[in-house]
Amino acid sequence: MTLRTLNRLAAVFCAALITPTVFSGPVTPASLNPDHPDYRMLLARSILKKAGPDDPYADQVISYNSGTNAAPGFLDPLTTLGIPERFTGEGIFPSAVTVFNSPFGTDEIVSIGEGGSLTIQFNTPVTDDPDNLFGIDLLVFGNALFAFGGSGVGNPAGLFSEPGIIEVSVDGTTWFTVADALADDLFPTEGYRDLTDPFATTPGSVESNFTQPVDPALSLADFSGLTYAQVLEIYNGSGGGAGVDIGALGLSEISFVRISNPVGSGITPEIDGFADVAPRIPGDVDLDGQVNVTDLLKLLGAWGARAPGDPPADFNNDGLVNVTDLLTLLGNWG
Ligand SMILES: [Ca+2]
Ligand SMILES: [Ca+2]
Ligand SMILES: [Ca+2]
Ligand SMILES: [Ca+2]
Numbered sequence: 001m002t003l004r005t006l007n008r009l010a011a012v013f014c015a016a017l018i019t020p021t022v023f024s025g026p027v028t029p030a031s032l033n034p035d036h037p038d039y040r041m042l043l044a045r046s047i048l049k050k051a052g053p054d055d056p057y058a059d060q061v062i063s064y065n066s067g068t069n070a071a072p073g074f075l076d077p078l079t080t081l082g083i084p085e086r087f088t089g090e091g092i093f094p095s096a097v098t099v100f101n102s103p104f105g106t107d108e109i110v111s112i113g114e115g116g117s118l119t120i121q122f123n124t125p126v127t128d129d130p131d132n133l134f135g136i137d138l139l140v141f142g143n144a145l146f147a148f149g150g151s152g153v154g155n156p157a158g159l160f161s162e163p164g165i166i167e168v169s170v171d172g173t174t175w176f177t178v179a180d181a182l183a184d185d186l187f188p189t190e191g192y193r194d195l196t197d198p199f200a201t202t203p204g205s206v207e208s209n210f211t212q213p214v215d216p217a218l219s220l221a222d223f224s225g226l227t228y229a230q231v232l233e234i235y236n237g238s239g240g241g242a243g244v245d246i247g248a249l250g251l252s253e254i255s256f257v258r259i260s261n262p263v264g265s266g267i268t269p270e271i272d273g274f275a276d277v278a279p280r281i282p283g284d285v286d287l288d289g290q291v292n293v294t295d296l297l298k299l300l301g302a303w304g305a306r307a308p309g310d311p312p313a314d315f316n317n318d319g320l321v322n323v324t325d326l327l328t329l330l331g332n333w334g
Contacts, residue, residue: 055082056276057082058257058273058274060121060123061077061081061118062256063117064077064117064118065118066116067117067261067268069113071113071270075110076110077110077118080110080118082273084103084141084273085105085109085191086191086203086208087203088103088105089104093201095201096191096201096202097189098190098192098198098200099146099187099190099240101198102142102160103272109143110271111268114262114266114268115262117258117260118260119172119257120256120257121255122255123255125170125253126138126277127252128247128252129277130316131280131281131282132213132280133212134213134217134245135248136213136245136277137276137277138244138246138276138277139211139241139274139275140181140183140184140241140244140259141189141239141242141271141272141273141274142269142272144162144186144187146159146160147159147160149225152225153223153224155224155225156221159186159220161184161185162184162268162269163183163269164182165183166181166242166257167259168254168256168257169258170251170253170254170256171255172256180245181244182242183269183271184270184271186214187214187218187235189240190232190238191207191208192205192208195228196228196229208237208238208240210239210275212236212237212277212280213277214234214238214240215234215308217309222234222308222309234309237287282331283328283329283333285302285312285313285329286311292333298311299326299329304320305320306319306320315328316328
């Protein structure tokens with residue numbers, strides 16, 4: 001058995017782990033519990049935060065209930081704070097996190113058994129910014145992964161996923177259920193933009209963007225038979241994650257996210273992290289931070305009804321690339 005096979009088996013194993021364990025009740029947020037092993041780390045992190053602007057990732061665990069059958073060992077909810085994993089298996093089977101190789105360390109992800117839930121908080125609210133790509137405001141990262149078909153995604157495309165329910169809240173009291181996205185499902189995490197081997201044992205050179213969503217119009221079928229290189233192309237620099245538009249729920253901002261797993265689901269979602277989507281510059285089709293002739297040509301090439309995977313030239317997210325978007329581009333030229 002090669003390292004690659006072992007590596008892949010480990011990831012699949014962790015994605016599918018369903019073993020009974022004892023019920024554990026809600027935990028005290030580590031920041032309030034000096035006995036917690038990560039207390040000092042969190043303290044240091046929060047002190048650092050005060051010195052500079054907040055990062056775009058989850059900041060606090062409000063509660064965690066592991067449910068009845070969470071994967072043994074994957075019971076630390078603090079693993080969902082901060083930036084999602086780019087590299088996994090340190091000390092075991094070190095490898096880059098790719099759409100075919102999800103994070104599997106006990107210090108990287110947490111498991112939510114049946115009847116369980118995880119609630120986190122962002123210090124800075126996630127807003128329904130109109131300049132967020134595809135209208136997506138929040139990303140939830142799990143350990144879902146595409147089935148590898150020999151040279152890329154299998155055909156038909158397969159996904160190892162354990163969908164969890166996503167809810168969001170302004171105040172941590174009144175909750176809104178997200179209808180069109182599930183945690184630990186599409187889209188698998190991708191740590192880098194420049195890897196050629198999806199089972200690479202060393203990091204890539206160019207990091208993906210964990211605050212940029214994958215086009216939510218893409219379905220699993222759109223990935224059928226794609227090579228790894230083609231998947232990276234369609235991800236367009238994104239680090240993946242399940243995308244949530246809080247505007248679709250009638251909300252302008254949220255600070256709390258809850259992932260839950262109903263009794264009887266037969267699965268155990270794993271969660272890696274949460275990100276607040278960064279707004280793009282309106283008119284910047286290729287997402288390089290500038291609005292210029294390259295963006296204009298891409299917009300003109302995408303003119304008309306927007307299809308899944310098209311260049312993101314629909315700045316007002318109305319499904320059309322037309323004169324409204326052209327004027328937005330010209331108005332932000334330079
Ligand atoms: Ca939105
Ligand atoms: Ca994590
Ligand atoms: Ca540009
Ligand atoms: Ca438009």
